Every structure is written in C-alpha cells, then in structure tokens.
Amino acid sequence: METAALLPLLEQLDDNVDELEEVLAPILRSTVVETSKKLPVLDKAKFHVMITYALESLIFSYLRLHGVNAKEHPVFRELTRVKQYFEKIKTLETPPEQRTMVLDKQAASRFIKHGLAGNDKLDLQREEQLAKEKARTQLKASLLAKKAKATPETTSKNISSGSNSDFNPNVDSDDDVVDDAVLQDPESSEIATGSQKKAKKKKAKSGAQEAKHKKRSKEDRRERHKERRKKKEESRKART
Numbered sequence: 001m002e003t004a005a006l007l008p009l010l011e012q013l014d015d016n017v018d019e020l021e022e023v024l025a026p027i028l029r030s031t032v033v034e035t036s037k038k039l040p041v042l043d044k045a046k047f048h049v050m051i052t053y054a055l056e057s058l059i060f061s062y063l064r065l066h067g068v069n070a071k072e073h074p075v076f077r078e079l080t081r082v083k084q085y086f087e088k089i090k091t092l093e094t095p096p097e098q099r100t101m102v103l104d105k106q107a108a109s110r111f112i113k114h115g116l117a118g119n120d121k122l123d124l125q126r127e128e129q130l131a132k133e134k135a136r137t138q139l140k141a142s143l144l145a146k147k148a149k150a151t152p153e154t155t156s157k158n159i160s161s162g163s164n165s166d167f168n169p170n171v172d173s174d175d176d177v178v179d180d181a182v183l184q185d186p187e188s189s190e191i192a193t194g195s196q197k198k199a200k201k202k203k204a205k206s207g208a209q210e211a212k213h214k215k216r217s218k219e220d221r222r223e224r225h226k227e228r229r230k231k232k233e234e235s236r237k238a239r240t
Helices: 003-029 032-037 041-065 074-093 105-116 120-166 174-184 186-239
Strands: none
Touching (some): 041 074
C-alpha cells in the first residue's frame, strides 16, 4: 500500500484510541475491585467477563500480528470459555416465557356434562351420588348438633361428681390407702419381716462383740494386776 492510503487509516486509529482512553478513564483511575463493589451482582459479572475478554482478545491479536498461530495457543481456549459466560449472562437476563395455554376447568366440565347428558344410566348414577352426598352431610350435621347439646350436660355431671368425691369424709387418705395396700400385699409383708430379722441379727452380733471386748479388757486388767504384784514382791525380796 502507498503512504497516501495509510495516512487516513492512521488518523482513524488515533481517533479511536483517544475515544477508548476517554471511555476507559473511570476504570483506569481505580482498581477493578473498587469499581466492581459499587455494581450489582449481574453488572459485576458482566464487568469481570468484559475485562477478561478484552485482555485475552488483545493477546490473541498480538500473537496474530507476530505470525503465531493463535488458534493453537491456550489463549484461544480461554476466549471460548469466556464466550460461554456471555451466553450464561444472556440466559439470566432474558425472563422466562409465560405459558399462554391454560386449562379452563369450568369449560372442560361443561363439555363433559354436555357429552354425557344423553346417557340415561349415567344421569341416574349422578343423581344417586348427589342424593347420597346430601344425606351424608345431613347426618353429619345432625350428629354434630347432638354432640354439642350433650357436651354441657356431661361436663356439669362430671363437675358435680368431682366435687362430691373431693369433699367426701368417708374417703380414706392416701397414707391409709398405702398402709392397707402394704398389709394386703404378702410380698411387702415378707420384705418387712426380713428387714426386721436382719436388724435383730445385727444387734445380736454387736452385743456379742461388746461382751467379748469387755471380757478381754477384764482379763487384761487381771494380768496387769498380777504383774504389778510380782514386781512388788521381787522388789521387797531384793531389799531384804
């Protein structure tokens, strides 16, 4: 190409670079983290993806200018990966499609009834079912009414019976009832007698031990007294 044809292209490139610097000025003034903090989540994702895509595309073009096969370079894989993130962001931005087809239940029931209206057997079955349902509802209502009437009477009876039982003087106390139950139960009486026997045996053993101890103490005293007498006699003989 001639130099005359290159001059307008260079001027256009210079203008594009100036415009790019003006656009990137707020981003270049601060770090990526500080600028992304102010953005919402979706815009933050877009911001990070755009920066990575711009840097990797610059590396890709740099390799192409130097005669390197950039498609075999790892940068090409990264570019394809970043493009996948672009598609994910687009799916998040597009709202889900609303369903236009909705089933009209009332219209469907009308069609079914109209189609089955000519059949006498089905009409009779329907009438029987409706009559049975009405009878059931009436029975339930009558039973509930009877229960509602019966509940206050039963509660009043229970209250009166409870009050009489509380203030009845003939009723035994809890302690008396327990004592009677113990007396009537043979197992409990056997346990009581067994405990009494054990207590008696312990007392007898302790008495025997005390008696032995007393005997031993008396014998010890006698022996000591004898020894003292012997010593006195020996001392007297030695003096004479």
